[in-house]
Amino acid sequence: MLKIVxxxxxxxxPERLKRTLSVHDFYHKRxxxxxxxxxxxxxxxxxxxxxxxxxxLLMPDVEIHFACPKYYHDALIDHPxxxxxxxxxxxxxxxxxxxxxxxxxxxxxxxxxxxKADLNRSDIWAKHCGINLTKHNMHxxxxxxxxxxxxxxxxxxxxxxxxxxxxxxxxxMQHKNLNPTLILETVNGLRDRGCYVFALHHDPIQCxxxxxxxxxxxxxxxxWMSIINQSDAIIxxxxxxxxxxGGLKKPVVGIFTFANSDAYGRHYDTKELVQGPCPLNxxxxxxxxxxxxxxDPILPCCANLKSTEILEAFDKLSxxxxxxxSRWSLNR
Numbered sequence: 299m300l301k302i303v304x305x306x307x308x309x310x311x312p313e314r315l316k317r318t319l320s321v322h323d324f325y326h327k328r329x330x331x332x333x334x335x336x337x338x339x340x341x342x343x344x345x346x347x348x349x350x351x352x353x354x355l356l357m358p359d360v361e362i363h364f365a366c367p368k369y370y371h372d373a374l375i376d377h378p379x380x381x382x383x384x385x386x387x388x389x390x391x392x393x394x395x396x397x398x399x400x401x402x403x404x405x406x407x408x409x410x411x412x413x414k415a416d417l418n419r420s421d422i423w424a425k426h427c428g429i430n431l432t433k434h435n436m437h438x439x440x441x442x443x444x445x446x447x448x449x450x451x452x453x454x455x456x457x458x459x460x461x462x463x464x465x466x467x468x469x470x471m472q473h474k475n476l477n478p479t480l481i482l483e484t485v486n487g488l489r490d491r492g493c494y495v496f497a498l499h500h501d502p503i504q505c506x507x508x509x510x511x512x513x514x515x516x517x518x519x520x521x522w523m524s525i526i527n528q529s530d531a532i533i534x535x536x537x538x539x540x541x542x543x544g545g546l547k548k549p550v551v552g553i554f555t556f557a558n559s560d561a562y563g564r565h566y567d568t569k570e571l572v573q574g575p576c577p578l579n580x581x582x583x584x585x586x587x588x589x590x591x592x593x594d595p596i597l598p599c600c601a602n603l604k605s606t607e608i609l610e611a612f613d614k615l616s617x618x619x620x621x622x623x624s625r626w627s628l629n630r
Contacts, residue, residue, distance in 0.1 A: 329359055332394040333427070335366040336386065336401035339470055340519070340538035343370040344545055346400070347436040348420040348565065350379040352429055365389040372519040376439040398427045413583035415558035418565055434565035436545030440524055448524025455496055455512040461622050463488050463495040463612075464514075464529040466539035468503060473586045473597050474536045474555055478505035483605035484533065485511055488612065498525060498539060530622050531615055533608060536562065544569060549619045551611045555599040556589070558582030568619070570611040574599030 331353065335346060343366060350362050364374065365384040374383050391397050403426040404419045417425070424431045440448075452462055465484065467476035476484070481497070482505065488495040496512035497503055500522075506513045516522045526532055526542050533551040534540040536559075543550035544566030551570050552563050558581055559571040573581055576599050577591040591598040616622045 328395055329357075330361045330363060330394055330396075331357075332363045332365060332384075332389070332391065332397035334386075334389070334391070334397060334399040334401065335364070336399070337367060338370055340370060340373060341536075341541040342404070342419065343373050344436060344538060344541045345418070345420045346423065347374065347377055347380075347438070347545065348431060348434045349424055349427070349429075350377060351433045351435055351437065352424065352431050353427075354379045355432070356429060363394070370519070373523070376437075376441075378437055378439070400426055408584050412585055413578075413580040415561040415582055415584070418561055420565065438523065438527075438542075438545050440520075440527055444520055444524045445528065447521055448526075448528040451514060451516070451521065451525055452496070452528055455514055456494055457510075457512050458489070458494050460492045460494045461530040462528070463493045464498045464526060464532045464534075464539070465495055466498045466532065466534035466537060468499045468501075469535050469537035471586075472595060473600055474553075474557075475600070476535060476553070476603070477601075480603060480605050480608075481505055482509060484608050485509075487605060487609040488533075491609075491612075491616075498522075531612065531619070533612060540569075549615045549622060551608060551615060553603065553608060554582060555597055555603070556583055556586040558584070570614045570618075572603070572607050572611050575602045 333346070333349065335343065346364065353360065353362050361381040362379060363382040363384055364380055365386055368385045371383050374380060400423040404422045407417070407422045408415070420434060421431055467481050469475055485495050496514050497506040498514050498516070500515060500517045502513060502515055514525060516525060523542055526539060526548060527546050529548065531549040532539060532543040533553070534543065535553045536555065536557050540550060540552045544563065547568050549568050550566065551572060552559055553572045554562065555574040559573045560581065563569045563571050576583065583589070586597055589597050
């Protein structure tokens with residue numbers, strides 16, 4: 299005998315759709331883009347300046363906000379296409395429909411294709427944000443007062459006549475630094491060429507001080523930028539001074555070891571490049587930690603740099619930019 303079982307139907311309401319953003323919020327947030335850089339150094343912050351103009355060209359009405367450590371804000375305050383600079387600790391990412399974190403993008407790209415190199419870091423970050431850069435302009439705008447401060451600092455340290463050459467021989471990474479012998483040989487070569495040369499770094503450099511070479515220690519970013527701007531030429535290892543000089547369109551010699559000089563200097567028309575020699579013939583391998591030719595902690599591309607190469611690059615600059623030589627003539 300069949301038993302008929304009555305079916306019990308439970309009426310259940312459909313689940314409510316969860317909206318992450320209301321129409322009202324979307325309307326007020328849709329024209330803001332946040333770019334996040336979780337740490338420095340200063341050279342990377344300066345290279346980020348090349349991003350913002352192209353954002354504006356693509357979306358003229360959009361607001362560009364940039365979040366980075368507060369110490370670096372002074373490196374960005376004059377940018378005409380940057381609407382707001384935020385401190386990482388005060389940033390609220392939920393206030394934006396679109397945000398891009400560039401913090402690890404360049405490192406991942408460079409290590410992935412190493413020892414090859416293709417893109418400048420600004421282009422790597424732009425690609426991460428889904429755009430292609432067309433301008434590569436930092437738009438550094440120093441005020442007359444800032445320029446006056448830079449000139450005053452330089453002249454207070456002058457020990458001879460001649461064109462002004464800022465030498466930045468030290469980076470945050472020791473594998474990029476010039477050793478004391480290279481520093482002294484480069485300074486002497488520049489002096490032989492009639493230049494007034496000073497070392498530029500935020501901390502004292504012992505071999506510079508002990509050899510009576512003018513030393514400018516400057517920790518204020520705007521003053522430091524003005525000092526570079528008011529120099530006739532800059533000679534710099536792979537550090538922020540190189541990128542600041544390139545952004546300011548100042549004649550600059552860039553000295554590179556484990557990073558590719560062609561990629562890093564690609565968008566600076568006023569540069570001459572020196573690449574440290576690699577035993578494997580790489581032009582920057584990006585792998586300083588595992589270099590087979592390393593005699594810890596010295597890399598062969600660093601240890602085998604020669605002052606003659608640096609001075610030859612400076613001589614090329616002097617030929618390309620006659621104002622260096624004309625300044626020398628005026629100060630004789």
